[in-house]
Amino acid sequence: MKKLILFATIILGAISVHAVNTTTQQVLINQSVNAQEEFTEVSSDAIPAAVKSTIEKSFPGTKLEKAYKNEKNEYKLEIAKDDKKFTVFTDASGNIIKK
Template sequence: MKKLILSAAIILGAISAQAAIATNSVSIIQSVNIQDEFTEISADAIPAAVKSTIEKSFPGTKLEKAYKNEKNEYKLEITKDDKKYTVFTDASGNIIKK
């Protein structure tokens, strides 16, 4: 009889302990995309230093499109042999890694 009462007490204790532990896990993932807004410009609006850098660094390429942002950085889309490349430069013609 003692074993039956002891077994019942252990089982009830385990059940109540399991019910008392309620785990609620909430994970919040927040992502922020920061992107410099580039606006399209004509090829004539590109500074000579930028044009010179593109001609020297990427000979034989053709300028398809040019963009400029508020920081005076340039995004240039160039092509060579049906392959497209995107190059970022500053106003002085220095190539920027993005």
């Protein structure tokens, strides 16, 4: 009986250690993804003409509220139409990116 209790304790301890390691790895992965996608605000003059053209064609009647750029030359654009606000991601060539 003592051997059974000792065996169960060892198994439960091993499972809990594995669960802690998995959670720690997921947090580290999430942090690295967020660090890669940091955007800094840019003026509307810094946005390439191709990006502006894409927004005008794809979302007619909208107004550009704010623009952001990351290290990969991707743009995060906050646009508004009436009372609705949208966020659109594009690359430097004006291709819309799904996020």
